[in-house]
Amino acid sequence: MSEPTPHKPKVTLEQLLRLKRHERPPEEYWARFDRELNERVWRALAQPAPSRTSEVWGWLGRQARWVTVGAVSTLALALAWLGNSPAPQKYAATNKPVQVASAALTEQASVEVAPNDNAQALAAVAQNNLPAIVQPVLAAAKVLDSANSAGFNKVPAMLAFATSEGDGVRYATDTLSNPAISARIRGSTY
């Protein structure tokens, strides 16, 4: 006849997990925590809240692969379109400021851009209006600007149009590949 086994209380998972409640920093930790957090809150108060621009850049950073694909496609289409359009001598010949107005830009103010202005100057203005849309086109503009290509003067028009219509890279890409819209860009901008 075997001896009765002594009673062993059952340990449950819930009991084990509740032990985690006893894991905590020492009391003196909170003084340092409060001090650091207080400094950070006041620093946050002194700074403006993250702007839409930085949020967009953050988002673009997380979508880097797709942004690259979008920018490269846009650039390719832009180059193809510029290669097929008439030479822009008549634009370069005039020194009068050119009025570039788009729906987005006119919300703030219309912008005067001299034909020989740097594409980046207009890009900066457009960027302040609708940064989400302009970035990939801006990348194309920078490349064209640095190459000082014959199609340079069209870049501000592309930027203004792409920023005015919304819906980002896809729309900018569609815009540049659509002959009717291309004609509208040329007609409306210069």
Added chain:
Amino acid sequence: MSRLFANAKTITSIQPEHAVEAGVDWALVQRVQAGDVRAFDQLITKYRERLYAIIYNMTANREDTSDLTQEAFIKAFRSINSFKGDSSFFTWLYRIAVNASLTHLKRSRLRRFFSFDHLDEQISQSELAEVLADRMQTDKPTLIKELQEKLNEALQRLSLTHRTVVVLFEIEGLSHQEIAQVMECSEGTVRSRLHYAKQQLQSYLQDYLR
């Protein structure tokens, strides 16, 4: 008026003790929204330990926890004007903390390391420690240290969503409904995740549960 009802509806749909807290919090939030920054200090003091615990139990790293807890409060402070009282403040705040932890864990998946917090003295005097030390035939300090490692390790083996549910339910004591609000999913999903997570934990910790 509709805001008042929306808030009242939320308050009655959570645990009674939390309903009282929700009313107090809502008053503090309104003061912060009106520009009284010092009212936010009261919210920090009230929630810092709970927020810290959630993030610590999610990450098992006390250095990251400190930083993430502060970040969660800064984020809450920056977004407090968007808080309309449609949910209770603490579920809104917990959601920020959980999201901060999840984002951090996803980013640092390849460079994870643990650094544990102190275990308070009470635990070594508990009956549970007595029983387990006897069962594992080891002394209590060794048992407690080993158990802390095993518990954290077991939690870290769970997927992020399962870990979140276990932390909020078993450790933080939130109801299914409150967890559903924090995680923005249905109560049914919370229940099934909890069931699955506990099954997993049972198998990871079976040596202690015999």
